[in-house]
Amino acid sequence: MALDYSALYPVLIMVAFAAALPAVHLVAKSSRAVAGVSVVGILASMGLVLYYMMNGYPVPMGGPNTPLLQFDVFAALFALVFQSVALITVLTSARYIEKDRHQAEYFALIMLATAGMMLTAMAVDLITLYVGLEVASISTFALVAFRKKDKRGAEASVKYLVIGGLSSALSLYGISLLYGITGTTNLAGVNAALAAMPSGLDPAAWMAIALLVAGFGFKVAIVPFHMWAPDVYEGAPTPISGLLAAGSKKMGMVLMFKVFIVALIALKADWQVLAGVLAILTMTIGNVVALQQTNIKRMLAYSSIGQAGYMIIAIAVATQFAVEGGIFHIITHAFMKGGAFMIVAALSYVALGENISDYKGLARRAPLIALSMAIFLFALAGIPPLSGFWSKVILFSSAIDAAQVAGQQWMMWLAVAGILNSALSLYYYVRVIKYMFVDEGVSTEKLKIPMSMSVAIAICVIATIAIGLWPNPVIDICSQAARTLFPI
Amino acid sequence: MFENIPILSLLLIVPFVGALVTIGLGKNPKVAKYLALVFSGITLVLATLVTMNFSLSAPLGTSFQFEENYEWVSQLGISYHLGVDGISILMVFLSALLVFLAVIFSWDVEEKTRSYMGLMLLLDLGVLGVFMSLDYFLFYIFWEVVLIPMYFLIAIWGGPNRAYASIKFFIYTHVASLVMLLGIFALYFTASPLLGHPSFDMGQIATVSGDMGHAIQVIIYAALFFGFIVKMPMVPFHTWLPDAHVQAPTAGSVLLAGLLLKMGSYGIIRICVWTFPNITMEGQVLIAAIGVVSMIYGAFACLAQTDLKKMVAYSSISHMGIVLLGIATMTDLGMAAAVFQMFAHGLITAVLFMTCGMFQHKAGTREIPLLGGLAPKIPIVSTVMMMGFMASLGLPGLVGFMAEFSVLTATYDWAGLWVMIPIASVALTAAYYLWAMQRSIFGNLTTKIDTEHIHDAYWFETVPLAVLIGLIALFGIYPRLIMDIIVPSIPRILTGVI
Numbered sequence: 001m002a003l004d005y006s007a008l009y010p011v012l013i014m015v016a017f018a019a020a021l022p023a024v025h026l027v028a029k030s031s032r033a034v035a036g037v038s039v040v041g042i043l044a045s046m047g048l049v050l051y052y053m054m055n056g057y058p059v060p061m062g063g064p065n066t067p068l069l070q071f072d073v074f075a076a077l078f079a080l081v082f083q084s085v086a087l088i089t090v091l092t093s094a095r096y097i098e099k100d101r102h103q104a105e106y107f108a109l110i111m112l113a114t115a116g117m118m119l120t121a122m123a124v125d126l127i128t129l130y131v132g133l134e135v136a137s138i139s140t141f142a143l144v145a146f147r148k149k150d151k152r153g154a155e156a157s158v159k160y161l162v163i164g165g166l167s168s169a170l171s172l173y174g175i176s177l178l179y180g181i182t183g184t185t186n187l188a189g190v191n192a193a194l195a196a197m198p199s200g201l202d203p204a205a206w207m208a209i210a211l212l213v214a215g216f217g218f219k220v221a222i223v224p225f226h227m228w229a230p231d232v233y234e235g236a237p238t239p240i241s242g243l244l245a246a247g248s249k250k251m252g253m254v255l256m257f258k259v260f261i262v263a264l265i266a267l268k269a270d271w272q273v274l275a276g277v278l279a280i281l282t283m284t285i286g287n288v289v290a291l292q293q294t295n296i297k298r299m300l301a302y303s304s305i306g307q308a309g310y311m312i313i314a315i316a317v318a319t320q321f322a323v324e325g326g327i328f329h330i331i332t333h334a335f336m337k338g339g340a341f342m343i344v345a346a347l348s349y350v351a352l353g354e355n356i357s358d359y360k361g362l363a364r365r366a367p368l369i370a371l372s373m374a375i376f377l378f379a380l381a382g383i384p385p386l387s388g389f390w391s392k393v394i395l396f397s398s399a400i401d402a403a404q405v406a407g408q409q410w411m412m413w414l415a416v417a418g419i420l421n422s423a424l425s426l427y428y429y430v431r432v433i434k435y436m437f438v439d440e441g442v443s444t445e446k447l448k449i450p451m452s453m454s455v456a457i458a459i460c461v462i463a464t465i466a467i468g469l470w471p472n473p474v475i476d477i478c479s480q481a482a483r484t485l486f487p488i
Numbered sequence: 489m490f491e492n493i494p495i496l497s498l499l500l501i502v503p504f505v506g507a508l509v510t511i512g513l514g515k516n517p518k519v520a521k522y523l524a525l526v527f528s529g530i531t532l533v534l535a536t537l538v539t540m541n542f543s544l545s546a547p548l549g550t551s552f553q554f555e556e557n558y559e560w561v562s563q564l565g566i567s568y569h570l571g572v573d574g575i576s577i578l579m580v581f582l583s584a585l586l587v588f589l590a591v592i593f594s595w596d597v598e599e600k601t602r603s604y605m606g607l608m609l610l611l612d613l614g615v616l617g618v619f620m621s622l623d624y625f626l627f628y629i630f631w632e633v634v635l636i637p638m639y640f641l642i643a644i645w646g647g648p649n650r651a652y653a654s655i656k657f658f659i660y661t662h663v664a665s666l667v668m669l670l671g672i673f674a675l676y677f678t679a680s681p682l683l684g685h686p687s688f689d690m691g692q693i694a695t696v697s698g699d700m701g702h703a704i705q706v707i708i709y710a711a712l713f714f715g716f717i718v719k720m721p722m723v724p725f726h727t728w729l730p731d732a733h734v735q736a737p738t739a740g741s742v743l744l745a746g747l748l749l750k751m752g753s754y755g756i757i758r759i760c761v762w763t764f765p766n767i768t769m770e771g772q773v774l775i776a777a778i779g780v781v782s783m784i785y786g787a788f789a790c791l792a793q794t795d796l797k798k799m800v801a802y803s804s805i806s807h808m809g810i811v812l813l814g815i816a817t818m819t820d821l822g823m824a825a826a827v828f829q830m831f832a833h834g835l836i837t838a839v840l841f842m843t844c845g846m847f848q849h850k851a852g853t854r855e856i857p858l859l860g861g862l863a864p865k866i867p868i869v870s871t872v873m874m875m876g877f878m879a880s881l882g883l884p885g886l887v888g889f890m891a892e893f894s895v896l897t898a899t900y901d902w903a904g905l906w907v908m909i910p911i912a913s914v915a916l917t918a919a920y921y922l923w924a925m926q927r928s929i930f931g932n933l934t935t936k937i938d939t940e941h942i943h944d945a946y947w948f949e950t951v952p953l954a955v956l957i958g959l960i961a962l963f964g965i966y967p968r969l970i971m972d973i974i975v976p977s978i979p980r981i982l983t984g985v986i
Contacts, residue, residue, distance in 0.1 A: 383636065384629040394564075397673050404677060419670055423663045430639070430658055434651060438643045475563050 006058035007071040010045045011115045017041025018111035025104035035094035038107040046083045049076050069122040074481040078121035081334050085247040086114040091456035092239040092342045113139035117251040126175045126185040137164050144236040156235025163228045171215025177208035187263040195266035219252030223282040226305045233301035242341030245304045246334040261485045275316035283309025283421045291428050296356050313395050313414050317402045324482040325394035332387040339460025340376040346453040361441025370436040372461045377429040379464045382422045387467035496554050496570040496620050502531045507609035514602030524605035528588040535584035542577050565686030569623040574977035575827050579619040582834045586746045587612040590739035595948035607637040615747045624672045624688040646735040653735035660728040668715025674708045697763045709767045719752030720808045723782045733801035738845025745804045745837040750830050753811045765984040779812030780910050787916035796854040797844040807833050814895040822898030824974045829891035839876035839956045850942050861933035868945040870929040872953045877921040879960050886964035
């Protein structure tokens with residue numbers, strides 16, 4: 001029987017366009033043309049994903065009992081998230097890097113990274129999962145190092161490469177331990193094998209869990225594996241920081257969902273408390289440290305760590321409702337955080353500094369940009385009726401819901417910690433808003449943001465507001481996606 | 489009259505569209521002002537129409553009027569459910585009125601006029617939404633929406649220490665709202681199994697709240713009550729208020745004291761009392777104590793102030809204490825009087841803050857020791873201030889008297905001679921107002937400020953004040969106009985039925 005590749009087509013489109021980009025650059029010699037072709041590629045791939053969503057999903061790829069890739073609602077939803085992030089990154093980058101060399105490679109790497117992320121979302125096998133992770137990681141290593149003459153960039157890229165490599169190694173080791181215990185690399189198979197084992201946790205399984213938490217924890221930047229994130233976000237070209245925060249980090253969450261909710265759910269009782277503690281630590285440390293930042297990229301990086309803490313609640317609670325909240329949060333966060341980073345990129349393109357104090361008086365210089373930034377920051381802080389509010393509501397309420405079960409009352413603390421942290425985070429978000437709207441800046445000269453960047457920002461603003469006002473359809477699809485992880 | 493028109497939604501749409509139009513088209517400050525005037529005017533007209541058409545003769549069983557109910561986020565049981573009863577309709581009218589008057593009063597705002605006017609309309613939207621929502625979630629959203637325009641109004645157009653005050657305001661009240669949100673969640677998750685389906689509907693939840701375990705009822709009650717008394721604000725959670733008031737621009741203070749504080753007391757009546765009448769009954773003494781302490785503490789704090797505006801801010805704490813005391817009695821009269829006091833305080837406090845703002849503008853200071861003998865120089869301002877003080881200290885014939893008197897009567901019926909304690913605060917109130925008046929507008933003309941070029945009230949100051957004073961006198965002489973609207977809605981609240 002011939003293998004049906006149709007599940008791979010969206011990924012293949014991205015790869016094909018990525019491969020074509022150097023040729024396009026050779027002919028057209030303009031970064032805009034390259035960016036334009038990339039946009040076409042991303043849109044084509046998105047179109048195919050949408051087509052699948054409407055007209056039924058392709059059959060799983062691989063052997064009949066051991067599928068490797070499965071294109072379902074979950075994969076489609078995350079493919080759309082990753083593609084949207086890639087789209088805004090490309091739109092912002094077109095002007096941002098126009099003076100740099102190797103532009104075709106830059107855009108090609110963005111598309112390859114996206115392809116890798118899409119693969120992880122489709123993977124139903126530990127090996128394909130790992131392949132996707134590596135494709136995405138290696139591409140982003142190069143992207144972070146793109147401005148190799150920039151000292152901060154060079155430092156960031158070395159840090160990112162070393163830590164990224166380490167985290168890959170740790171997760172690979174964890175994966176091989178799992179294989180050793182269960183004799184299979186299929187996610188569902190791992191779970192079935194673990195569930196069939198006699199009670200009492202194998203020490204090797206403990207090791208595997210610890211290694212996987214550490215390996216994926218680096219990707220998601222969970223405390224205490226978060227140290228690299230602020231430095232790398234600060235040193236990377238800003239659109240790439242956005243890609244890391246809004247895309248790569250979400251891939252880490254996909255990995256965690258796949259491994260913990262699908263493959264290790266049988267051991268839930270053993271890792272739940274650990275995940276809960278990590279969630280609370282992550283949100284608290286992220287938010288507290290964000291309070292003290294003076295550089296806006298670092299502030300956004302730490303706030304991202306805080307937000308990752310909220311997402312870990314989904315793992316700790318591990319109910320379908322919680323995963324639904326986690327997925328919802330990933331979607332909203334991609335647009336809020338992505339948008340905020342694109343604004344920072346756009347502003348540094350027009351020569352505004354990256355210190356938070358440089359944003360003083362911005363409302364006079366670029367009123368629409370300041371307004372958009374305020375919308376993102378309010379959404380991140382969870383002020384209704386913006387999108388970030390709903391995702392927090394579902395996440396926190398899933399914890400309260402789960403706490404109704406005897407023996408799990410401690411989960412109430414996840415919600416309490418989340419809410420206290422939201423209040424804390426408000427302070428540093430509002431401080432930026434205050435700078436932009438209340439304080440007087442040193443200059444009142446108007447800032448003119450290039451069209452393509454404005455489009456990228458506008459996409460994020462519209463998504464942030466629209467999801468806030470009409471959360472229904474998104475909640476629906478998130479709940480369908482969450483259901484795919486909980487086979488009954 | 490409004491069978492086919494979603495009139496309550498219109499009340500939300502008009503200020504919202506108004507805010508967008510004003511911010512979009514108001515490049516010229518003059519245009520912005522007129523746009524804001526028109527849109528807040530239409531809102532006021534609509535609110536007045538709704539109030540006039542509010543049926544007083546509806547049979548007691550009928551719950552809310554002009555109801556609108558649509559599913560919103562069906563998965564979670566969130567609905568877009570609006571409706572008014574005798575309590576909310578008064579607050580809706582008060583909101584529309586105060587915002588309209590505040591727009592007029594702000595006629596001399598020249599800096600960033602369009603954002604200013606747009607934010608006023610957004611604030612209108614939020615406050616009206618809070619008073620009309622019958623779904624916890626919708627209620628919470630509007631509750632939070634109110635914070636943003638108020639934050640900007642203080643942070644951009646406020647006094648010298650505005651950055652500190654605005655952030656303090658935002659964080660304080662946001663934390664309180666988050667605690668309230670936790671309470672709402674707990675309520676939702678406890679009520680949904682009892683109802684058999686997820687629901688945030690206030691009415692539906694009120695029907696099953698009595699079946700919840702006692703401990704969980706108390707916990708939820710505490711969380712919600714905390715959220716509301718911070719907003720009211722009651723001692724010891726009041727410290728954000730003087731800062732916010734002193735720094736806010738005059739119209740901001742008017743809306744803050746006139747409307748935002750009412751959101752707190754409205755929440756206690758609409759949510760705490762209605763959903764958990766039994767728990768309120770159990771906590772009656774504690775609630776009354778918080779109210780009385782706030783009354784006395786606020787009054788003493790007023791005596792110590794030298795800044796007129798700060799004094800008025802503290803007096804708000806004292807007067808909102810009266811509202812809480814009225815609620816604590818859990819009698820028909822006490823509850824009705826509490827609502828009446830909310831309405832009265834809204835009118836009176838607007839006058840007081842406006843006159844304080846005028847002093848700042850005209851004399852350049854609000855420091856009482858620097859003022860003195862200004863009555864002959866600025867007769868209109870001084871007269872209005874005097875009337876405001878009189879209304880606030882409860883002079884018979886003005887609206888404040890009726891409210892305070894009813895609350896104290898209800899307290900006497902419930903607690904007997906303990907009523908002497910809150911009455912003491914009435915005496916203190918008279919003392920600080922008269923003392924402030926004597927020092928600031930009577931006596932010898934001051935030499936500490938430039939009184940040569942001092943100018944009496946402008947038209948845009950006189951008009952709103954005249955309207956307010958007129959209403960204060962009208963409802964003071966003929967309180968039935970208000971009481972007739974409030975009274976039929978009270979028994980339902982006290983017994984917890986829909």
